Amino acid sequence: MQVSVNINGVEHSRDVEPRTLLVHFIRDDLQMRGTHWGCDTSNCGACTVWVDGAPVKSCTMLAVQAEGAEVTTVEGLVKDGALDPIQEGFTECHGLQCGYCTPGMMMTGRWLVDQNPNITREEIREGISGNICRCTGYKNILDAIEYARDHANSEVSA
Amino acid sequence: MTAVEEVPTSAAGNPIGFGRMVRKEDVRFVRGEGNYVDDVNLPGMLHGAILRSPFAHAKINSIDTSAALELPGVVAVVTGKDLEGLGLAWMPTLSYDTQAVLATDKVRFQGQEVAFVIAESRYIARDALELIDVDYDPLPVVADAKKALDPGAPIIRDDKEGKTDNIVYEKWEAGDEAVTDAAFAGADVVVTQEILYPRVHPSPMETCGSVAHMDPVTGKLILWTTTQAPHAHRTVYALVAGLPEHKIQVISPDVGGGFGNKVPIYPGYVLSIVGSIVAKRPVKWMEDRSENLMSTGFARDYHMTTSIASTKEGKILGVKVDVLADHGAFNGVAQPTNYPAGFFSIFSGSYDYPAAYCKVKAVYTNKAPGGVAYACSFRITEAVYAIERIVDCLAQELKMDPAELRLKNLLRPEQFPYKSPTGWEYDSGEYEKTMKVAMEMVGYDELRKEQAEKRAKGEYMGIGISFFTEGVGAGPRKHMDILGLGMADGCDLRVHPTGKAQVRLSVQTQGQGHETTFAQIVSHELGIPPEDIEVIHGDTDNTPFGLGTYGSRSTPVSGAAAALVARKVRDRARIVAAAALECAPDDLEWELGRWFVKGDPERGKTIQEIAMAAHGSLELPEGVEGHLDAQVVYNPPDLTYPYGCYICVVDVDPGTGQVKVRRFVAVDDCGTRINPMIVEGQVHGGLADGVGMALMELIAFDEDGNNLGGSFMDYLLPTSMECPDWELGETVTPSPHHPIGAKGVGESATVGSPAAVVNAVIDAIAPFGVRHADMPLTPANVWRAIQGNPIRTDMAVE
Numbered sequence: 001m002q003v004s005v006n007i008n009g010v011e012h013s014r015d016v017e018p019r020t021l022l023v024h025f026i027r028d029d030l031q032m033r034g035t036h037w038g039c040d041t042s043n044c045g046a047c048t049v050w051v052d053g054a055p056v057k058s059c060t061m062l063a064v065q066a067e068g069a070e071v072t073t074v075e076g077l078v079k080d081g082a083l084d085p086i087q088e089g090f091t092e093c094h095g096l097q098c099g100y101c102t103p104g105m106m107m108t109g110r111w112l113v114d115q116n117p118n119i120t121r122e123e124i125r126e127g128i129s130g131n132i133c134r135c136t137g138y139k140n141i142l143d144a145i146e147y148a149r150d151h152a153n154s155e156v157s158a
Numbered sequence: 159m160t161a162v163e164e165v166p167t168s169a170a171g172n173p174i175g176f177g178r179m180v181r182k183e184d185v186r187f188v189r190g191e192g193n194y195v196d197d198v199n200l201p202g203m204l205h206g207a208i209l210r211s212p213f214a215h216a217k218i219n220s221i222d223t224s225a226a227l228e229l230p231g232v233v234a235v236v237t238g239k240d241l242e243g244l245g246l247a248w249m250p251t252l253s254y255d256t257q258a259v260l261a262t263d264k265v266r267f268q269g270q271e272v273a274f275v276i277a278e279s280r281y282i283a284r285d286a287l288e289l290i291d292v293d294y295d296p297l298p299v300v301a302d303a304k305k306a307l308d309p310g311a312p313i314i315r316d317d318k319e320g321k322t323d324n325i326v327y328e329k330w331e332a333g334d335e336a337v338t339d340a341a342f343a344g345a346d347v348v349v350t351q352e353i354l355y356p357r358v359h360p361s362p363m364e365t366c367g368s369v370a371h372m373d374p375v376t377g378k379l380i381l382w383t384t385t386q387a388p389h390a391h392r393t394v395y396a397l398v399a400g401l402p403e404h405k406i407q408v409i410s411p412d413v414g415g416g417f418g419n420k421v422p423i424y425p426g427y428v429l430s431i432v433g434s435i436v437a438k439r440p441v442k443w444m445e446d447r448s449e450n451l452m453s454t455g456f457a458r459d460y461h462m463t464t465s466i467a468s469t470k471e472g473k474i475l476g477v478k479v480d481v482l483a484d485h486g487a488f489n490g491v492a493q494p495t496n497y498p499a500g501f502f503s504i505f506s507g508s509y510d511y512p513a514a515y516c517k518v519k520a521v522y523t524n525k526a527p528g529g530v531a532y533a534c535s536f537r538i539t540e541a542v543y544a545i546e547r548i549v550d551c552l553a554q555e556l557k558m559d560p561a562e563l564r565l566k567n568l569l570r571p572e573q574f575p576y577k578s579p580t581g582w583e584y585d586s587g588e589y590e591k592t593m594k595v596a597m598e599m600v601g602y603d604e605l606r607k608e609q610a611e612k613r614a615k616g617e618y619m620g621i622g623i624s625f626f627t628e629g630v631g632a633g634p635r636k637h638m639d640i641l642g643l644g645m646a647d648g649c650d651l652r653v654h655p656t657g658k659a660q661v662r663l664s665v666q667t668q669g670q671g672h673e674t675t676f677a678q679i680v681s682h683e684l685g686i687p688p689e690d691i692e693v694i695h696g697d698t699d700n701t702p703f704g705l706g707t708y709g710s711r712s713t714p715v716s717g718a719a720a721a722l723v724a725r726k727v728r729d730r731a732r733i734v735a736a737a738a739l740e741c742a743p744d745d746l747e748w749e750l751g752r753w754f755v756k757g758d759p760e761r762g763k764t765i766q767e768i769a770m771a772a773h774g775s776l777e778l779p780e781g782v783e784g785h786l787d788a789q790v791v792y793n794p795p796d797l798t799y800p801y802g803c804y805i806c807v808v809d810v811d812p813g814t815g816q817v818k819v820r821r822f823v824a825v826d827d828c829g830t831r832i833n834p835m836i837v838e839g840q841v842h843g844g845l846a847d848g849v850g851m852a853l854m855e856l857i858a859f860d861e862d863g864n865n866l867g868g869s870f871m872d873y874l875l876p877t878s879m880e881c882p883d884w885e886l887g888e889t890v891t892p893s894p895h896h897p898i899g900a901k902g903v904g905e906s907a908t909v910g911s912p913a914a915v916v917n918a919v920i921d922a923i924a925p926f927g928v929r930h931a932d933m934p935l936t937p938a939n940v941w942r943a944i945q946g947n948p949i950r951t952d953m954a955v956e
């Protein structure tokens with residue numbers, strides 16, 4: 001089945017099996033490897049991307065369901081060579097260790113900050129509860145997202 | 159040495175030496191440019207998938223692969239029979255047992271490897287699994303360690319010649335039994351408690367996998383694999399498969415968390431190699447989450463009957479532990495050979511008493527193999543849990559505050575180096591000071607007041623303390639090896655002509671930040687800015703031999719190697735500088751980054767100038783080679799002993815059994831801190847593990863040996879909601895025998911924190927007459943404990 005998806009501003013068209021998961025489409029068909037995979041049951045959030053501006057666990061969606069959609073992955077966060085505040089925040093606040101959950105965490109975190117520029121720490125805590133990190137114990141991830149909140153300029157991403 | 163030394167800053171703003179700096183490796187990770195095993199894609203690469211047993215114990219009558227082979231896109235299907243022909247059906251484990259790569263005679267746990275499909279795509283390989291027809295005869299199952307000892311129990315390891323029971327080993331002991339019995343006989347108070355450390359799983363976010371590429375022309379095997387120990391794995395592959403070691407390159411690229419899960423060698427790795435040989439094309443095998451949870455290295459499953467003896471004033475006189483260890487179907491533990499129960503015998507803990515004795519018996523069951531994993535520091539986590547739980551039981555018995563009881567018994571600074579009753583020699587510590595810092599930070603006395611007020615109103619909060627001592631950095635080659643490989647680590651350092659450096663490590667990072675901290679170690683010794691030092695690791699062709707990253711050994715062993723190799727370079731730089739300055743090496747004095755003439759500080763050469771001179775035309779003294787390179791192998795004189803005091807505060811709803819972790823204070827003493835930010839990150843992660851194990855995580859089995867924790871729907875990991883904002887403190891007592899005084903911290907919090915959480919919960923519900931309940935303290939278990947009927951997590955679920 002032919003599917004066309006705009007990923008990070010670039011049109012990609014491929015012939016895929018209808019059952020292909022969006023995460024596999026991104027990782028295997030398009031060889032964009034920043035989006036990760038961590039579970040069989042949609043619990044971990046390592047695969048989080050934005051579909052039409054909202055975070056989606058890309059293992060819960062078929063590639064064909066993304067037909068015509070605008071998808072943003074971690075590779076789309078860098079703008080004009082500059083890191084996004086969420087990427088700066090994760091670096092500055094030591095919000096990552098092995099880095100495996102990080103792309104998904106950043107996609108969720110950046111979206112939370114976009115939704116509510118005054119988001120509180122407790123709202124962030126709740127907002128990332130669908131993303132699992134096995135390394136950091138979350139405290140620095142909350143710090144990193146707060147950093148992004150405090151450093152994000154007015155321009156809205158995605 | 160103070161906690162934070164004043165160090166100069168480099169042009170890039172980094173400390174030249176120790177101190178907080180952001181991680182060098184983050185640049186690629188935050189851009190999504192990491193390179194994990196599943197990111198490795200080679201031209202012509204095939205995909206492997208493993209057919210696993212649905213039964214915990216069953217005889218295999220036949221395997222029919224014909225339908226699978228007919229599926230378009232399937233290249234080959236490998237069964238145990240095929241491997242038998244190659245002599246590869248069984249492989250050695252890291253503890254001198256054997257494990258089936260693919261089952262031949264029977265399956266021994268649910269999820270065991272039965273056949274391997276190689277196909278053109280991930281999806282086709284999985285489709286083919288459904289087409290393989292295996293005829294099984296189910297056999298009676300042993301899912302309970304105690305039942306494994308029953309006289310009539312089915313024999314699991316009948317592959318072993320003459321095996322008539324399920325014993326892995328009958329008795330391993332430490333300490334003096336007679337002395338301990340005498341101490342107990344003279345005690346006012348003896349408390350005994352059955353304590354279970356249930357089966358849990360490290361489940362790193364990246365599952366295990368490998369890409370094998372056997373070049374049919376050169377005969378060289380390159381294996382990209384999720385391993386914490388690339389060099390040890392290479393040697394094992396050489397020994398198992400008879401491949402020449404110099405023709406095996408093991409690459410451990412970015413690894414998405416390890417926690418001990420990636421120390422053993424799994425059948426899947428071997429199968430990807432076999433697949434690549436058979437198909438003459440590269441083969442990728444990546445397990446899914448259920449496979450990870452059901453078949454790879456679990457942790458714990460230690461049944462510890464623990465007794466403590468004391469005077470009525472609370473002076474501890476002795477501790478005894480009788481352990482039944484469940485190793486699953488194969489003894490797949492990874493630990494030093496001479497320590498079949500790992501370092502469990504350090505269970506005497508942080509207290510001053512003369513008598514301690516433990517004995518351990520290990521059994522096979524129809525459960526997945528493993529046991530030493532999940533940041534356990536070779537089973538010190540079990541030991542710490544046993545001692546810290548039993549000390550709390552004693553406090554309850556004596557009606558004494560658990561903090562007071564601990565303070566009364568902690569080792570005193572003048573007792574170090576301290577020889578423990580089971581033979582460990584603790585290097586250094588100021589335990590009381592550390593405990594007081596923690597009590598101060600948490601506001602211990604006020605919390606106890608609050609607790610009393612709340613109890614009067616029918617509200618239940620609890621305060622739990624854990625004081626732990628670990629022995630890490632295995633280890634001295636004299637007593638410590640894995641499969642005969644001594645636990646020493648090499649390190650190579652090259653300083654290039656322009657003064658930039660590359661340091662090659664034998665250890666490998668799974669998130670611990672080695673690319674930053676090892677650059678800082680070299681920077682501290684040579685004065686080269688950390689941004690000018692590249693750390694190379696995780697590739698056996700490009701790094702010196704060493705045993706890998708686990709048991710918190712990277713900083714204690716390889717960190718020492720890095721410091722010493724840099725000192726060797728510094729010594730060589732001195733000779734070069736002397737030649738350049740036309741003086742004797744003895745006339746020179748070192749300051750960070752520079753040798754200068756004693757009494758004439760203006761006359762000197764920076765390390766960068768020396769590097770250029772060493773590669774240039776400068777005439778060097780007779781017998782002195784040029785360049786500025788060095789190699790070392792570090793064989794640690796002993797373990798290092800990090801320790802700490804953790805205090806957890808919980809609120810428990812007695813109506814629902816729900817536990818809320820309100821606060822968690824952790825004061826760690828890991829000696830010198832290379833990068834405090836990274837140390838704190840390591841501690842945070844371990845504290846989350848502790849909350850997870852104490853409250854949520856469990857791999858349970860039913861009576862038929864069905865794994866009930868085989869997905870993240872059932873195996874619950876802590877999320878941001880369960881984790882409070884950790885409150886960290888520190889004391890710094892350097893290790894006297896480590897070159898930079900560092901002790902290692904990677905597992906401290908995982909080892910120390912579960913007891914603090916459990917002690918807090920039990921403290922909260924003690925008014926209901928509860929003295930102990932086993933982990934995980936789920937709402938159901940807490941509620942039932944309050945009703946006087948706690949769930950036994952060691953029993954197969956009816």
Ligand code: FES
Pocket residue numbers: 036037038039040041042043044045046047048057058059060
């Ligand atoms: S891979 Fe775990 S939620 Fe998608």
Ligand code: FES
Pocket residue numbers: 095096097098099100101102132133134135136363414415669
């Ligand atoms: S950084 Fe390793 S899982 Fe989050």
